[in-house]
Amino acid sequence: MSYAVDPERRRFFGAAAMTLAATQLDVSSLVEAQSGTAQGSKPPATKAGTSNSFAPLRQVDAGVLNVAYAEAGPVDGPAVLLLHGWPYDIYSFVDVTPLLASAGYRVIVPYARGYGPTRFLSSTTVRNGEQAALAHDVLDLMDALKIQKPILAGYDWGGRSADIVAALWPERCKGLVSVSGYLIGSQEAGKVPLAPKAEYQWWYQYYFATDRGRAGYDEYRHDFAKLIWQLASPNWNFDEATFERSAAALDNPDHVDIVIHNYRWRLGAPGEARYEDLEKRLAAAPNITVPTITLEGDANGAPHPEPASYAKKFSGKYTHRTINGGVGHNLPQEAPQAFAQAIMDVARF
16 A cells, blocks of 8 residues: 655745645544544644644653653543654654644653653663663553553654564554564574675664774764664755754763664673563564554665565554655654554554
């Protein structure tokens, strides 16, 4: 299934008159989700770019973290958690959030560990970036906010965390929207060599495995992030203000430790004993049984699997959508209406 997105709408520094109302996606129906019903018939047009922002951030102690998060929409609405990736932040969802909030959803957009104002509660906690740790942070946040069964939606690191929660705790997930599909990995899988062209796409992972790579990322993290944005979304003409607004989240004092460990763990670096059992379960590549929509941009320049390779990992109600129009890796920010529509549609499954 393919959806078209006008490339001109993705020029976030373009004329203010260009709005998401121009999208060709049908957003005529609202959905039932969790125990509540989202109200209304059509989300209003939302201007793209730096004109949108979030209300003042909230903070809550959750697990090993004090999590900073944005919230919008009615507190008693059906809950949606939006999970960002690397090297991005919550502003990937700055245009998705008002679409969902206006439709009656309670929208929670947290900064992951190592990003923005989120902080570890203890200086002695291991600065761990392994997949199970990041996913468990999501579960801890749900518990702290007393959210029992939200829709989870994300991309990149956030898509992986959403996949993991859906796979291991399906009773806590109403539905799933995952960019690039099934992203659960394992250290064993990381040992398998890829064809040279595929290995080349992972150049930064091997760079991070060196002391020089760690020092380089620490010193040039903004320049590094901008390069990744450009490579991963070659047709996304983001402006400097859009980039810098998100790049500020990378100045978190734990950011480099988390990122370096995330990629080194994939190549065999030790994790934490508390997550060993979870990682064993994830290494078995469990199926995801909750209702799911996977998305892929037609111009994603980041490493990603082909949809056919993971379709059978989703054993519940499932569909895949390719978003056309030069959409890259940061799909929620590049095609917010398509992302929001997927969330509203999966809630009806």
